[in-house]
Amino acid sequence: MKAATAVATIKERLLQGGALLPDTPENVVEVVAILKSYGVVLGYYWENLIYMSQTQFLVLFPFFKYFNGEINWRKLLRHWNHDRINYEFAEYCMRAMLWHGSPPLDRYLDSPEFAQLAERAIQAKIRGNFLLQLLHGFFPEFLPEQVKMMVYTSVLGQFWRVMSPLFLDLWERYQRGEIHTIKDVVDHIRAGLVQAAPQPITYGVKIRGEFYPLVPETAGLDFLTAAAVPYVEAVFFRSFPFMGTVSYNAQAYQIPADQADFTYGALYADPLPIGGAGIPPTLLMQDMRHYLPAELRQRYQQTPRGLGDVRVKICESFQKSMFCVTTAAIQALAPYPLTSTDPQERRANEAYLDQWLQRLRDSRLLAIQG
Amino acid sequence: MLSGLVGWPLLAMVGVWCCPAAWVRRVALAGGAALLLWTGWVLAQFDVQTAGWQMGEQVPWLGMLGLNYALAVDGLSAPLLGLNSLVLLLVLASEPPVVRPRLYYSLVLLTGAAVAGAFLAQNVLLFFLFYDLELLPLYLLIAVWGGARRDYAAIKFLVYTAISGLLLLAAFFGWAVLSGAGGFDYEALRTQTLGLGAQVGLLVLLLLGLGIKIPLVPLHTWLPDAHVEASTPVSMLLAGVLLKLGTYGLVRFGVQGLPQGWRVLAPFLAGWAVVSVLYGSLMAIGQQDMKRVVAYSSIGHMGYVLLAAAAATPVALVASVAQMVSHGLISALLFALVGVVYRVTGTRDLTQLQGLLAPERGLPLVGSLMILAVMASSGIPGMVGFVSEFMVFRGSWPVFPVWTLLAMVGTGLTSVYFLLLVNRAFFGRLTPALANLPAVSWGQRLPAIVLAMLVVALGWQPAWLVRWSEATVTTWGWR
Numbered sequence: 029m030k031a032a033t034a035v036a037t038i039k040e041r042l043l044q045g046g047a048l049l050p051d052t053p054e055n056v057v058e059v060v061a062i063l064k065s066y067g068v069v070l071g072y073y074w075e076n077l078i079y080m081s082q083t084q085f086l087v088l089f090p091f092f093k094y095f096n097g098e099i100n101w102r103k104l105l106r107h108w109n110h111d112r113i114n115y116e117f118a119e120y121c122m123r124a125m126l127w128h129g130s131p132p133l134d135r136y137l138d139s140p141e142f143a144q145l146a147e148r149a150i151q152a153k154i155r156g157n158f159l160l161q162l163l164h165g166f167f168p169e170f171l172p173e174q175v176k177m178m179v180y181t182s183v184l185g186q187f188w189r190v191m192s193p194l195f196l197d198l199w200e201r202y203q204r205g206e207i208h209t210i211k212d213v214v215d216h217i218r219a220g221l222v223q224a225a226p227q228p229i230t231y232g233v234k235i236r237g238e239f240y241p242l243v244p245e246t247a248g249l250d251f252l253t254a255a256a257v258p259y260v261e262a263v264f265f266r267s268f269p270f271m272g273t274v275s276y277n278a279q280a281y282q283i284p285a286d287q288a289d290f291t292y293g294a295l296y297a298d299p300l301p302i303g304g305a306g307i308p309p310t311l312l313m314q315d316m317r318h319y320l321p322a323e324l325r326q327r328y329q330q331t332p333r334g335l336g337d338v339r340v341k342i343c344e345s346f347q348k349s350m351f352c353v354t355t356a357a358i359q360a361l362a363p364y365p366l367t368s369t370d371p372q373e374r375r376a377n378e379a380y381l382d383q384w385l386q387r388l389r390d391s392r393l394l395a396i397q398g
Numbered sequence: 399m400l401s402g403l404v405g406w407p408l409l410a411m412v413g414v415w416c417c418p419a420a421w422v423r424r425v426a427l428a429g430g431a432a433l434l435l436w437t438g439w440v441l442a443q444f445d446v447q448t449a450g451w452q453m454g455e456q457v458p459w460l461g462m463l464g465l466n467y468a469l470a471v472d473g474l475s476a477p478l479l480g481l482n483s484l485v486l487l488l489v490l491a492s493e494p495p496v497v498r499p500r501l502y503y504s505l506v507l508l509t510g511a512a513v514a515g516a517f518l519a520q521n522v523l524l525f526f527l528f529y530d531l532e533l534l535p536l537y538l539l540i541a542v543w544g545g546a547r548r549d550y551a552a553i554k555f556l557v558y559t560a561i562s563g564l565l566l567l568a569a570f571f572g573w574a575v576l577s578g579a580g581g582f583d584y585e586a587l588r589t590q591t592l593g594l595g596a597q598v599g600l601l602v603l604l605l606l607g608l609g610i611k612i613p614l615v616p617l618h619t620w621l622p623d624a625h626v627e628a629s630t631p632v633s634m635l636l637a638g639v640l641l642k643l644g645t646y647g648l649v650r651f652g653v654q655g656l657p658q659g660w661r662v663l664a665p666f667l668a669g670w671a672v673v674s675v676l677y678g679s680l681m682a683i684g685q686q687d688m689k690r691v692v693a694y695s696s697i698g699h700m701g702y703v704l705l706a707a708a709a710a711t712p713v714a715l716v717a718s719v720a721q722m723v724s725h726g727l728i729s730a731l732l733f734a735l736v737g738v739v740y741r742v743t744g745t746r747d748l749t750q751l752q753g754l755l756a757p758e759r760g761l762p763l764v765g766s767l768m769i770l771a772v773m774a775s776s777g778i779p780g781m782v783g784f785v786s787e788f789m790v791f792r793g794s795w796p797v798f799p800v801w802t803l804l805a806m807v808g809t810g811l812t813s814v815y816f817l818l819l820v821n822r823a824f825f826g827r828l829t830p831a832l833a834n835l836p837a838v839s840w841g842q843r844l845p846a847i848v849l850a851m852l853v854v855a856l857g858w859q860p861a862w863l864v865r866w867s868e869a870t871v872t873t874w875g876w877r
Contacts, residue, residue, distance in 0.1 A: 298827070331834070332834055332835070332836045332837065333759065333834075333835070333836065333837050334837065336758075336837050337758040337759045339758055340758040340759055
């Protein structure tokens with residue numbers, strides 16, 4: 029009963045142009061500050077993803093894929109010491125997208141056109157490499173799968189290349205006094221997503237000086253449908269159960285399409301981790317910890333544990349911010365503007381919101397209502 | 399030299415009363431540290447190859463009563479003196495009292511002095527005086543700084559321990575009269591010939607008196623209440639050191655002092671030990687209060703000491719001393735950790751605690767140490783609990799195979815109740831109610847860390863534990 033009332037309150041708030049997250053000054057600073065650190069980290073992630081997609085193409089043992097081309101002993105020691113950006117997190121997200129799939133992207137990746145382009149690039153890459161030729165001869169599906177993974181690596185890199193400056197810009201606007209409410213935050217994110225929505229997603233690699241397109245502009249893939257929406261689906265709603273807790277063969281299309289089978293994503297992540305299923309993206313928290321704005325760090329320090337449980341606090345703040353991103357997506361995909369007063373449009377919007385709220389029923393939405 | 403072991407805590411006690419209020423804790427800690435250093439020095443002078451008393455000190459006191467101030471150390475008392483000094487310092491370093499710090503630290507120091515005196519006493523009347531001297535401070539420590547039902551627990555402790563003291567006094571008077579020794583000097587009493595009937599009679603009195611202190615079932619009922627109501631440091635003191643006065647007395651006056659009578663009673667004592675072991679373990683399984691679990695565990699584990707003493711083989715006698723020290727370290731560690739959990743969460747109720755091992759917001763280090771402590775208590779190899787319990791079973795097996803087997807069941811039960819405790823309180827998901835626990839300071843962790851290190855170190859190098867008593871107690875056995 030209590031939960032039903034809370035859900036009704038959230039729905040009403042959305043219909044009035046509000047967000048999933050209550051609009052309080054504390055929430056505003058928390059969300060804006062955490063998105064700033066997220067923006068910085070995403071900057072590192074997308075650079076590495078793009079680097080990998082361009083330079084690690086069909087490198088079967090990419091030992092230095094996280095080094096962005098700068099290999100020296102100092103960096104190696106730092107890598108082993110884990111005092112670095114955990115690029116693994118970006119790869120986990122990429123794999124989550126690969127496994128769960130992006131419908132428009134997968135349609136293209138399963139097309140003969142892509143198979144032809146991929147084979148061309150593979151042949152160029154394995155020319156003069158006896159071992160790879162042998163491998164491709166015996167297992168003809170192996171290298172094309174690797175190419176698909178490289179495509180997803182590039183797609184996620186391109187997605188975060190847009191999102192990183194979007195979040196950093198939000199922080200700058202907040203500091204200039206242009207962001208006051210959660211609604212302002214949602215509007216900023218929505219505007220950024222809308223602006224980037226038609227941006228084409230393309231990918232190609234250079235092999236021995238020659239460019240080999242793999243996802244040409246003619247494939248018709250755009251930022252919103254091929255990258256943003258699948259990312260939200262895979263990472264917000266579905267990912268992170270794959271750390272050894274659920275075993276599916278993604279390549280064999282064994283991952284169920286039903287959303288109800290997945291309630292482990294970022295919005296569901298347990299901020300009190302015990303190392304079991306549904307773990308929060310701890311590596312991300314580890315990275316964001318280095319770039320927390322002073323305002324947020326001070327807030328954390330005033331709590332009983334101070335910075336002792338900072339990663340949990342980051343996880344909680346991050347979830348709040350992700351509910352803002354989700355709000356932006358809900359608003360952008362709504363059949364009509366959510367604040368519409370037209371009875372028919374309002375009914376359609378209510379039905380649309382009911383679906384969303386049903387979907388978020390098991391998330392931590394109610395826990396963040398304060 | 400030995401008087402320093404009694405004198406340092408008393409000197410610190412005076413210092414606590416004379417120093418400025420802000421210095422009370424520091425002075426008490428300095429006194430505890432000085433005692434530990436002094437103990438180290440005494441033990442460095444102690445010749446482990448020599449069986450019998452060393453470094454004796456004697457001052458005539460009340461000659462007409464046969465009471466002399468006579469102190470000495472041997473292989474039985476040496477490790478227990480070390481245990482007393484160590485636990486006393488850790489108790490002083492544990493959480494400070496909220497009110498009346500002067501009185502609190504004075505009473506703790508007085509208790510430490512009394513225990514050291516009892517371990518060193520060469521005169522049974524002097525032993526009795528020291529034995530009874532710790533009664534009042536401990537009563538006050540429970541009554542003033544205890545929990546909600548502290549009055550009940552303190553009075554119960556007082557009554558039981560007073561009866562224990564009276565029974566001891568009766569036994570010592572009887573011993574002095576029946577032996578015709580003309581005084582209370584222990585060596586004089588021990589070397590007199592005493593009939594078997596008289597020995598058995600005196601032993602019954604001693605067993606009842608010391609059985610309350612150990613405590614043995616069914617004389618144990620004061621202990622769970624005292625532990626539950628006592629503050630954490632007092633529980634550490636109680637389990638770590640004070641209970642050892644009972645087992646020390648049994649080995650000293652029973653095995654060494656009245657060996658013929660002990661031999662007659664030994665089969666009965668072995669059975670009694672096993673009853674204590676199994677009863678304590680089974681009761682521990684049914685508890686919901688963490689402290690009660692540890693308290694009943696204490697009852698069970700002290701039973702092993704009695705079993706080894708009853709067997710009285712050379713290995714068993716060394717094992718009985720090892721088990722006293724081992725139990726002192728492990729139980730003090732367990733109580734220290736339960737105390738931290740209680741202080742941080744505000745509860746010891748196993749139905750409310752969950753997921754405390756959570757890495758960020760739980761108590762991961764405390765949880766890890768708790769797992770180590772329960773493994774040690776369960777006799778897992780690599781820790782001191784294994785060494786002492788294995789020696790107890792190895793030493794008792796040739797004499798009481800059936801009782802030994804049954805006592806081994808107690809070890810299995812230890813694993814059961816401690817796994818239940820760890821599983822309920824530390825594993826699983828941290829509940830939202832426990833999501834905002836305050837951080838545990840290094841000061842709060844320190845006593846547990848020191849004890850845990852010793853538990854592991856003595857598990858890997860048992861010679862550091864048994865070398866003190868091997869030469870002495872192996873000469874007391876008759877098997």
